[in-house]
Amino acid sequence: MVPSLSPIRSHHVAVIGAGAAGLVAARELRREGHSVVVFERQKQVGGTWIYTDHVEPDPLSVDPTRSVVHSSVYGSLRTNLPRECMGYRDFPFVGRSDSRDPRRFPSHGEVLAYLQDFAKEFGIEEMIRFETAVVRVAPAEKCDGGEGIGKWRIESTENEKRVRRDEIYDAVIVCNGHYIEPRLAEIPGISSWPGKEMHSHNYRIPEPFKDQVVVLIGNSASAVDISRDIAAFAKEVHVACRSNAADMFIKQSGYSNLWMHSMIERAHDDGSVVFQNGKTILVDVIMHCTGYKYHFPFLETNGSLTVDDNRVGPLYKDVFPPAFAPWLSFIGIPWKVVPFPLFELQSKWIAGVLSGRIMLPSKEDMMKDINSFYATLEAQRIPKRYTHQMGIAQFEYNNWLASQCGCSGTEEWRKEMYLTTGVRKRAHPETYRDEWEDHHLVSQAYQDFSFYTH
Numbered sequence: 001m002v003p004s005l006s007p008i009r010s011h012h013v014a015v016i017g018a019g020a021a022g023l024v025a026a027r028e029l030r031r032e033g034h035s036v037v038v039f040e041r042q043k044q045v046g047g048t049w050i051y052t053d054h055v056e057p058d059p060l061s062v063d064p065t066r067s068v069v070h071s072s073v074y075g076s077l078r079t080n081l082p083r084e085c086m087g088y089r090d091f092p093f094v095g096r097s098d099s100r101d102p103r104r105f106p107s108h109g110e111v112l113a114y115l116q117d118f119a120k121e122f123g124i125e126e127m128i129r130f131e132t133a134v135v136r137v138a139p140a141e142k143c144d145g146g147e148g149i150g151k152w153r154i155e156s157t158e159n160e161k162r163v164r165r166d167e168i169y170d171a172v173i174v175c176n177g178h179y180i181e182p183r184l185a186e187i188p189g190i191s192s193w194p195g196k197e198m199h200s201h202n203y204r205i206p207e208p209f210k211d212q213v214v215v216l217i218g219n220s221a222s223a224v225d226i227s228r229d230i231a232a233f234a235k236e237v238h239v240a241c242r243s244n245a246a247d248m249f250i251k252q253s254g255y256s257n258l259w260m261h262s263m264i265e266r267a268h269d270d271g272s273v274v275f276q277n278g279k280t281i282l283v284d285v286i287m288h289c290t291g292y293k294y295h296f297p298f299l300e301t302n303g304s305l306t307v308d309d310n311r312v313g314p315l316y317k318d319v320f321p322p323a324f325a326p327w328l329s330f331i332g333i334p335w336k337v338v339p340f341p342l343f344e345l346q347s348k349w350i351a352g353v354l355s356g357r358i359m360l361p362s363k364e365d366m367m368k369d370i371n372s373f374y375a376t377l378e379a380q381r382i383p384k385r386y387t388h389q390m391g392i393a394q395f396e397y398n399n400w401l402a403s404q405c406g407c408s409g410t411e412e413w414r415k416e417m418y419l420t421t422g423v424r425k426r427a428h429p430e431t432y433r434d435e436w437e438d439h440h441l442v443s444q445a446y447q448d449f450s451f452y453t454h
């Protein structure tokens with residue numbers, strides 16, 4: 001940590017979003033002495049964990065004028081991380097006496113209840129303006145990260161546009177979530193293919209796929225779960241994946257109607273789909289489980305910050321754009337991570353930097369750091385769209401953040417639990433949520449938790 005000698009300063013900070021990222025950001029900012037307003041366009045906290053039966057009218061979610069349904073959670077969804085590993089560090093995600101679902105890998109409703117408990121415990125709701133959407137964020141004055149204070153103009157609309165506000169804040173923290181703007185696979189011939197296309201963002205329950213032939217594209221956690229969900233009702237389910245070998249064609253063991261393929265080669269106007277492995281199938285539905293794009297429709301930075309092939313940049317340590325640091329920051333950009341504890345550390349860092357307790361390098365040094373990171377990716381031929389993928393690197397990142405904040409890094413049990421869960425998930429996608437061997441890690445976690453839960 002680089003301590004500052006300047007006095008601690010309190011700022012007026014806007015947080016956009018009251019999901020897992022925005023909630024912990026609000027808590028850390030207030031702990032540090034800042035005044036905080038959280039803008040949340042939904043009626044309650046929880047972000048993507050607020051399950052709804054509703055889906056968007058455009059099943060591919062490409063129409064920019066569509067009314068957005070925020071949640072991407074489907075009915076059967078259970079967490080893909082064990083609850084001990086998943087929770088914020090100082091508010092453990094333990095089963096409570098009134099838990100709806102005490103399982104280690106609980107359903108989405110239990111995660112929502114946990115986030116609601118977190119908001120209640122730390123009195124966060126009083127900082128939130130619900131049903132208030134941020135529609136524009138732009139610099140109000142020159143933001144200079146040196147001695148000066150950046151100012152941001154925030155325009156928001158409340159309650160179906162009945163109230164429109166235009167306000168000035170010292171700093172803005174963007175926590176708007178990154179699972180609403182779908183990425184789609186490119187399929188030759190798709191424009192004349194007569195079947196139904198959709199994105200997993202708009203998947204909720206399997207019953208509508210009864211007796212249908214469905215192709216899912218992707219190999220993410222969602223594709224694995226949804227293919228199994230749908231196989232219980234559909235006539236046939238075929239999973240196509242770019243990373244599979246070109247000749248792959250395997251029946252999934254334990255299923256009579258689920259096959260793994262290589263990628264789709266072409267779709268035809270007679271309703272058929274041809275895979276790279278040479279198989280041709282008549283298909284009713286193609287579902288893209290192909291992930292999402294970062295999207296900040298409200299943000300005006302005059303080109304200082306861009307999203308290019310899903311690289312949000314330039315961002316110092318995935319958080320601060322040097323041109324506006326520290327007055328603009330982002331929480332939750334890294335993926336393939338354990339999100340909540342990472343959000344917590346990013347929040348502590350931002351709060352401390354804003355108060356002047358923690359120093360950032362100069363703009364030039366931040367840019368050097370970013371450019372050398374980009375050069376490393378390029379040398380390894382890693383495409384831009386993987387810039388924010390962390391995986392195992394998240395632990396070094398978390399420890400770096402912790403060292404800046406003067407707190408402890410990732411617990412060894414949490415790291416091991418994440419890694420062993422990953423291995424079991426890949427080997428046993430059907431059973432990893434109900435059968436495990438890492439009992440010793442669970443015991444270590446609960447030993448740590450006793451500090452917070454007694």
Ligand code: FAD
Pocket residue numbers: 016017018019020021022039040041042045046047048049070072073074077078079080081086132133134135175176177178179222298331332338339340
């Ligand atoms: P969100 O939860 O999306 O919250 C963003 C908030 O910002 C929303 O409430 C939204 O309404 C609000 N907002 C957006 N734009 C505006 C605006 N302009 N004005 C005002 N408010 C706005 N993580 C795990 O740890 N374990 C799991 O098992 C797991 N499973 C997942 C399964 C699926 C299908 C998905 C999609 C994600 C999963 N995740 C999981 C990751 C999950 O996204 C994170 O855990 C976390 O909830 C993300 O929080 P967030 O605050 O960044 O975003």
